[in-house]
Amino acid sequence: xxxxxxxxxxxxxxxxxxxxxxxxxxxxxxxxxxxxxxxxxxxxxxxxxxxxxxxxxxxxxxxxxxxxxxxxxxxxxxxxxxxxxxxxxxxxxxxxxxxxxxx
Amino acid sequence: xxxxxxxxxxxxxxxxxxxxxxxxxxxxxxxxxxxxxxxxxxxxxxxxxxxxxxxxxxxxxxxxxxxxxxxxxxxxxxxxxxxxxxxxxxxxxxxxxxxxxxxxxxxxxxxxxxxxxxxxxxxxxxxxxxxxxxxxxxxxxxxxxxxxxxxxxxxxxxxxxxxxxxxxxxxxxxxxxxxxxxxxxxxxxxx
Numbered sequence: 001x002x003x004x005x006x007x008x009x010x011x012x013x014x015x016x017x018x019x020x021x022x023x024x025x026x027x028x029x030x031x032x033x034x035x036x037x038x039x040x041x042x043x044x045x046x047x048x049x050x051x052x053x054x055x056x057x058x059x060x061x062x063x064x065x066x067x068x069x070x071x072x073x074x075x076x077x078x079x080x081x082x083x084x085x086x087x088x089x090x091x092x093x094x095x096x097x098x099x100x101x102x103x
Numbered sequence: 104x105x106x107x108x109x110x111x112x113x114x115x116x117x118x119x120x121x122x123x124x125x126x127x128x129x130x131x132x133x134x135x136x137x138x139x140x141x142x143x144x145x146x147x148x149x150x151x152x153x154x155x156x157x158x159x160x161x162x163x164x165x166x167x168x169x170x171x172x173x174x175x176x177x178x179x180x181x182x183x184x185x186x187x188x189x190x191x192x193x194x195x196x197x198x199x200x201x202x203x204x205x206x207x208x209x210x211x212x213x214x215x216x217x218x219x220x221x222x223x224x225x226x227x228x229x230x231x232x233x234x235x236x237x238x239x240x241x242x243x244x245x246x247x248x249x250x251x252x253x254x255x256x257x258x259x260x261x262x263x264x265x266x267x268x269x270x271x272x273x274x275x276x277x278x279x280x281x282x283x284x285x286x287x288x289x290x291x292x293x294x
């Protein structure tokens with residue numbers, strides 16, 4: 001416990017009171033404790049990203065593709081998208097050339 | 104973290120790919136290995152992951168590039184065109200533009216797990232839906248139908264509560280964009 005005090009600068013009794021729920025620490029104390037461990041408030045907020053397997057997502061997209069193909073929407077048309085992009089004044093020459101090489 | 108050997112292996116996987124999803128994912132992973140920071144797959148290739156019917160015209164990645172990143176990409180066969188735009192040509196003749204339009208992704212990400220155990224960051228379904236609904240506020244058939252396709256494709260898997268909350272928040276900040284109205288029209292067609 002005393003080494004924690006040396007590392008964090010927060011007194012042993014304060015840490016003990018926080019751990020046992022006797023006191024609610026001030027934000028400055030929380031920040032001080034986190035900083036001692038190389039962390040920040042942002043680290044507490046962030047959660048690790050969801051992990052999804054490529055095979056799982058491909059199975060889902062195959063089902064979605066079948067549903068879309070059967071609907072009035074049909075597949076997306078790259079030519080229409082590139083024409084729309086051109087209308088917005090963007091250069092699509094590289095993409096047009098690339099699309100023409102696709103199997 | 105840059106790993107040139109892993110980038111070469113990823114390019115081999117992209118060469119062997121038998122569909123557009125595999126090809127775009129492995130090409131993105133190769134570019135990710137070639138640069139010093141994590142890249143996030145966004146845009147049409149990410150939409151195609153979810154819908155299977157998008158036919159992406161390029162691979163868009165979010166990452167900040169420095170000169171060493173550009174040099175490494177070029178050495179690996181990503182021909183530097185201009186700015187942060189590159190072109191990769193496969194042995195079978197297919198050409199794939201690879202672009203880094205932004206350094207930071209606008210939204211959340213997921214980890215896509217590949218069969219090698221490697222991970223690729225991809226924009227989340229929810230952030231992608233928001234992006235496509237924002238694009239549909241231009242009131243053209245092309246962007247509207249793309250938003251409808253995506254919403255329909257992910258209707259059973261997306262977190263719609265989170266999406267609606269973000270739509271409402273953005274709509275209240277910029278009501279003239281009519282994001283909420285566009286979202287409702289897209290939803291009415293998608294579901």
